[in-house]
Amino acid sequence: MAKITASVFTSHVPAIGAALDLGKDKEPYWQPLFKGYEYSKQWMKDNTPDVIFLVYNDHATAFSLEMIPTFAIGCADQFQPADEGYGARPVPVVQGHPELAAHIAQSVIQQDFDLTIVNKMDVDHGLTVPLSLMCGQPAAWPCRVIPFAVNVVQYPVPSGRRCYNLGKAIRNAIESYDEPLNVHIWGTGGMSHQLQGPRAGLINAEWDNKFLDRLIADPDDLANVPHIEYVREAGSEGIELVMWLIARGAMSDNFGGPPPTVKHRFFHVPASNTAVGHLILENKQ
Amino acid sequence: MSLEKPYLDVPGTTIFDADQSRRGYHLNQFCMSLMRAANRERFKANERAYLDEWPMTEEQKQAVLARDLNRCIGLGGNIYFLAKIGATDGKSFQQMAGSMTGMTEEEYRNMMLAGGRSPEGNRYTGEDGDAQAHRQPQGAAGRNKGQAF
Numbered sequence: 001m002a003k004i005t006a007s008v009f010t011s012h013v014p015a016i017g018a019a020l021d022l023g024k025d026k027e028p029y030w031q032p033l034f035k036g037y038e039y040s041k042q043w044m045k046d047n048t049p050d051v052i053f054l055v056y057n058d059h060a061t062a063f064s065l066e067m068i069p070t071f072a073i074g075c076a077d078q079f080q081p082a083d084e085g086y087g088a089r090p091v092p093v094v095q096g097h098p099e100l101a102a103h104i105a106q107s108v109i110q111q112d113f114d115l116t117i118v119n120k121m122d123v124d125h126g127l128t129v130p131l132s133l134m135c136g137q138p139a140a141w142p143c144r145v146i147p148f149a150v151n152v153v154q155y156p157v158p159s160g161r162r163c164y165n166l167g168k169a170i171r172n173a174i175e176s177y178d179e180p181l182n183v184h185i186w187g188t189g190g191m192s193h194q195l196q197g198p199r200a201g202l203i204n205a206e207w208d209n210k211f212l213d214r215l216i217a218d219p220d221d222l223a224n225v226p227h228i229e230y231v232r233e234a235g236s237e238g239i240e241l242v243m244w245l246i247a248r249g250a251m252s253d254n255f256g257g258p259p260p261t262v263k264h265r266f267f268h269v270p271a272s273n274t275a276v277g278h279l280i281l282e283n284k285q
Numbered sequence: 286m287s288l289e290k291p292y293l294d295v296p297g298t299t300i301f302d303a304d305q306s307r308r309g310y311h312l313n314q315f316c317m318s319l320m321r322a323a324n325r326e327r328f329k330a331n332e333r334a335y336l337d338e339w340p341m342t343e344e345q346k347q348a349v350l351a352r353d354l355n356r357c358i359g360l361g362g363n364i365y366f367l368a369k370i371g372a373t374d375g376k377s378f379q380q381m382a383g384s385m386t387g388m389t390e391e392e393y394r395n396m397m398l399a400g401g402r403s404p405e406g407n408r409y410t411g412e413d414g415d416a417q418a419h420r421q422p423q424g425a426a427g428r429n430k431g432q433a434f
Contacts, residue, residue: 014378060365064317065310085320085372153365155292155302192401196364197355198423199297199416200382201393203401228291232408236298237364270397272379 002100002177006047007247007260008040008186009215009279010133012056014125015272017089020132033276036266037133043263043280044134044142050181051097051144053104053170055246056126056188057152059084062118068154069116071166073108074123074147075101082122091128091137097144100177104146107173113166123147130188133278152189152240156227163242164223167249174250187247189240191267192233193274202235203275209267211241212277216262219248237274252283260284294409297416301363309361312349315339316366325373355385387422 019030061082063069079094105117127147135142151157158166167185174183191211194202211234214222223245230239253259260281268276292300299305306313315336318324328335336346348356349370357367364381371381383393396402406414415423422430 060313060317060363060369061320065306065313065366083320085369153301153363154306155300194298194402195378195382196358197297197299197385197416198387198418198421199295199402199407200385201396201402202404202407202416203397204404205400207404226291231292231295231298231300233404236295236300269400272377273382273397273401275401 002174002179002181002183004171004174004183004185004250004252004283005049005285006184006263006280006282007251008130008134008184009244009247009277009281010130010186010188011190011271011274011276011278012126012129012188013271013274013276014084014129016276017125017129017132018086020137021090033268033271036268036276036278039264040134040278040280041136048142049184051100051146051183053146053148053174053183053185053250054127054130054188055148055150055186055243056130057240057243058149059124059126060153061124062121062149063151065154068151069118069149070151070158071113072116072118072121072149073101073105074118074121074149075105076119076121079121079123079127079145079147081128082124084124089125089128091132092140094123094127094131094141094145094147097146100174100179100181101146103177104170104173107176108166108169111169111172113169118149121147121149126188130186148246150243150246152243157239157242159227160223160225160242160245163245164219164249167246168254170246171250171255185247185250187244189243190234190238191241191275191277192235192238194235195237195273197236199235201273203269204233204235204238205267205269205275207233208275208277212265212267212279215244215248215279216281217259219245219254223249248281251281258284296407296410296412296414296418299358305361306363307361309345309363309366311339311341312345312357312360312362313366315341315349316362316369319369319373328373352384354381358385386424387426388424389426392424
């Protein structure tokens with residue numbers, strides 16, 4: 001059977017992708033950030049999965065206001081890096097896993113989460129920046145990826161509780177797949193940031209670090225945090241953090257297993273307008 | 286019955302909800318059209334004529350022409366869509382975000398390097414943080430306010 005062995009959490013700031021693509025990653029501004037991911041790149045080499053189930057959000061790239069799916073699962077065999085207005089990022093095409101994606105779609109819908117099935121979609125920095133941070137700049141990504149896009153652009157976005165429960169449903173789906181695949185689930189976006197209005201530039205390092213503590217030790221309680229607290233404390237775009245609860249909901253301790261091992265934790269301010277947070281959690285085998 | 290909107294008292298912040306989205310539909314879809322290089326060229330060649338192809342309000346068109354992002358957001362724009370105008374102009378996301386505070390690019394960058402804007406005084410309207418209405422514009426522009434006499 002397929003198994004979820006680890007979850008990875010990281011911010012997905014577009015400027016990080018631009019810094020890598022333009023060779024600015026050795027500049028003093030960016031060095032402390034990329035240093036925080038050195039462990040992660042090695043860990044990724046030592047623990048390469050067969051498939052990453054990658055939770056992210058589209059930033060008015062694949063989805064305009066014509067259609068706004070709350071939860072969209074990418075079932076295609078490949079996904080092109082999108083041109084977001086500056087030209088497409090020079091990163092590899094993302095190879096999907098249509099068989100597992102279709103299995104997850106059927107199982108999760110039967111568990112009462114109404115996913116939108118997407119068979120054609122370009123993927124933006126929300127998906128490709130986490131891959132770059134964890135895998136560096138390879139000629140091809142080291143494994144297959146199932147993109148899972150969550151609407152966090154138009155309110156109301158799904159609640160933390162719904163995201164957490166969805167993660168559990170995704171876990172049930174993956175672990176009922178017959179092939180013995182090693183699967184990671186990643187939650188991306190955040191941490192505190194606001195990109196609009198006179199309040200732009202808001203950062204709340206104290207709240208962010210408490211979020212990380214609670215995500216590790218008490219995600220069930222963290223899932224109770226209402227939208228308005230994210231907005232007030234972590235900025236209007238900090239709401240992206242609800243996506244981390246999807247990945248956390250899929251970990252073994254929610255299914256009677258032991259608490260996950262914290263392999264890595266990192267926090268840094270700023271990357272452009274944003275606080276960057278990062279965690280790697282492993283399920284004990 | 287009215288909808289629950291607990292986010293209306295966050296200073297300097299407009300939440301892009303279903304009402305704002307309805308108001309800004311054509312404005313945001315115009316922005317989306319700038320994802321194509323050919324459209325960017327046509328827009329740059331004659332902004333007014335390009336905008337007139339969209340059923341936007343005159344107010345929305347004026348806000349775009351003035352690159353007044355705060356005004357665009359008030360009229361239903363969303364920052365991820367408006368960012369396409371910035372990309373067309375060759376602006377970074379940090380330049381766009383900074384432009385909404387009244388700070389210069391350097392002032393805003395320095396604020397971020399120093400750890401960003403504090404949430405203190407900026408959680409509810411009526412407090413005294415730097416994002417509150419009575420403290421705009423921010424930075425040197427605000428400090429020099431009224432000194433021109």
